[in-house]
Amino acid sequence: MIPEFIIVENALWPLLPAGIWNSDIDEVYSRLANNPHRLDLFEGMKRGVEIMFRAGCPQLFLDGSYVTGKPIPNDYEICWDATFVNPDLLDPVFMVFDKGREAQKKKYKGEYFPAFWIEQSSGKPFLDFFQQDKESGEKKGIIRIANYLR
Numbered sequence: 001m002i003p004e005f006i007i008v009e010n011a012l013w014p015l016l017p018a019g020i021w022n023s024d025i026d027e028v029y030s031r032l033a034n035n036p037h038r039l040d041l042f043e044g045m046k047r048g049v050e051i052m053f054r055a056g057c058p059q060l061f062l063d064g065s066y067v068t069g070k071p072i073p074n075d076y077e078i079c080w081d082a083t084f085v086n087p088d089l090l091d092p093v094f095m096v097f098d099k100g101r102e103a104q105k106k107k108y109k110g111e112y113f114p115a116f117w118i119e120q121s122s123g124k125p126f127l128d129f130f131q132q133d134k135e136s137g138e139k140k141g142i143i144r145i146a147n148y149l150r
Contacts, residue, residue, distance in 0.1 A: 021142070045062075056147075063130040064110065064111075079115040
């Protein structure tokens with residue numbers, strides 16, 4: 001269940017409390033797709049998530065300004081568990097990272113990173129990197145969505 005956002009000192013927007021919060025795509029829709037811009041991002045995300053899940057991804061983790069109290073988020077970021085993923089079923093765009101992941105953003109309105117990959121500036125795996133607010137440096141929450149197509 002997605003908890004309420006909290007105010008974190010020096011964060012630009014309200015954040016989820018620290019932790020990994022289990023949810024499903026329906027709750028993400030009802031809680032976060034609450035205006036036309038957020039709905040547009042959600043629709044792109046749902047398309048991407050379903051392709052990931054059809055390829056065998058067991059779970060993924062949702063982050064970005066979409067998972068904050070920011071009314072008009074820039075986009076969303078997902079780090080995905082590559083365990084059991086059949087690369088032949090994966091959209092090749094999920095492995096295109098040049099030009100600021102422009103191809104991913106154009107097709108799915110967000111960015112996708114393998115969870116075990118290391119984020120360069122922090123030296124942390126994306127799953128850990130996603131759980132720290134850039135502005136305040138404080139821990140923050142992200143949303144886990146399990147594969148609902150199995």
